[in-house]
Amino acid sequence: MRTSILVLGLLLGARALPAQSLLERSPNLQGTWSLAPGSAAFVFAHRFEFLNGGDELRNIPTLTLALGLPLDLTLGLDYTSNSEVIPGSTGGNATQYWVKRPLAIGPRTDLAGLVAYNTAADSFDGAINLRHRFGRFAIFGEGRAFSDLFGTGDFGTAAALGGAVNITQYLAITGDIGQVLSGGEGDIPAAWSGAVAVAIPGSPHTFSLQATNAGALTLQGASRKSPINLKDVRYGFVFTVPLGTGSRWMRIFDPAPPVAAVQPGDSVTARVDIRQIAFTPAEVRIKVGDTVEWVNSDPIEHTVTGDSGNWGSALLKEGERFRHRFTRPGTYRYHCTPHPVMTGVVIVEEG
Numbered sequence: 001m002r003t004s005i006l007v008l009g010l011l012l013g014a015r016a017l018p019a020q021s022l023l024e025r026s027p028n029l030q031g032t033w034s035l036a037p038g039s040a041a042f043v044f045a046h047r048f049e050f051l052n053g054g055d056e057l058r059n060i061p062t063l064t065l066a067l068g069l070p071l072d073l074t075l076g077l078d079y080t081s082n083s084e085v086i087p088g089s090t091g092g093n094a095t096q097y098w099v100k101r102p103l104a105i106g107p108r109t110d111l112a113g114l115v116a117y118n119t120a121a122d123s124f125d126g127a128i129n130l131r132h133r134f135g136r137f138a139i140f141g142e143g144r145a146f147s148d149l150f151g152t153g154d155f156g157t158a159a160a161l162g163g164a165v166n167i168t169q170y171l172a173i174t175g176d177i178g179q180v181l182s183g184g185e186g187d188i189p190a191a192w193s194g195a196v197a198v199a200i201p202g203s204p205h206t207f208s209l210q211a212t213n214a215g216a217l218t219l220q221g222a223s224r225k226s227p228i229n230l231k232d233v234r235y236g237f238v239f240t241v242p243l244g245t246g247s248r249w250m251r252i253f254d255p256a257p258p259v260a261a262v263q264p265g266d267s268v269t270a271r272v273d274i275r276q277i278a279f280t281p282a283e284v285r286i287k288v289g290d291t292v293e294w295v296n297s298d299p300i301e302h303t304v305t306g307d308s309g310n311w312g313s314a315l316l317k318e319g320e321r322f323r324h325r326f327t328r329p330g331t332y333r334y335h336c337t338p339h340p341v342m343t344g345v346v347i348v349e350e351g
Helices: 002-010 246-252
Strands: 039-051 056-068 074-083 092-104 109-118 123-134 137-146 156-168 171-182 191-199 206-212 234-245 268-274 283-287 291-296 321-325 330-335 343-349
Touching: 234 246, 268 283
Parallel strands: 268 291, 283 343
Antiparallel strands: 039 056, 039 234, 056 074, 074 092, 092 109, 109 123, 123 137, 137 156, 156 171, 171 191, 191 206, 206 234, 291 321, 330 343
């Protein structure tokens, strides 16, 4: 409980970061990713080991649902069957409820705080995540604390270190190693993992193939080698599915996005380049009455869609442009409808 209170305090400061893909975190770490308010995501993770010469499988699936909330918070749950948190109670189910807030502390360094409750261990857990990028390389760190580690009744702590090498913008090699530092019973073997992660071009989805000796993707499950591994190595995969915002799902019933009219005399004050599945720059500051122009430089179609649903573009092909004139002060957040991981903001100030 004391760790949860400490982490909750960290959640209340600084500004949130955009959601991150599997290329930006290693398999056994929670990472600093988050969701924009009103958007949702689904993550399917599946780990397994072969038994009886490959004729049978032991499955450890973990399903994650997450929702972006105001104040830059992300609320989620991780549900797993065949939970191995309590060694004497294998085959049972476990749910980890959590809330996270990532914090930007530098141009290349991100921090995130997470508070969780694990139903299998009846434990309040917490974690601090750190990510630092330099060029094609990134390093990750995660400190963890548990009010009831593995159901032993002991307060416990653990730590993990990881890294990633981005071979291209769509391909990365990631890995990590973690160890229980205090609590628990007896000698607890370290947990490790490695993965090949892929961002699927032209889509918001990421996918990874993994090898590990750990179990479910909860803070407790990823803190040690599984106590009931029959093999030294487990294999698996993770698939991320951003679900977009409520306004995006309303397009099922109202498929025509609003298109802002541009007067012939409008002059462009700021320009945003749509390139490599990102808005650059992601933040623009203008005055009331100014016009922003977006140019699609990607070989795939994108949109500029206001999160409010009151303004936006149609699908823009490569080389096409969209302009919008902002007549009222405020903060206008937007995203790409086919690729909701692409987000940006226009801040309109009084003239």
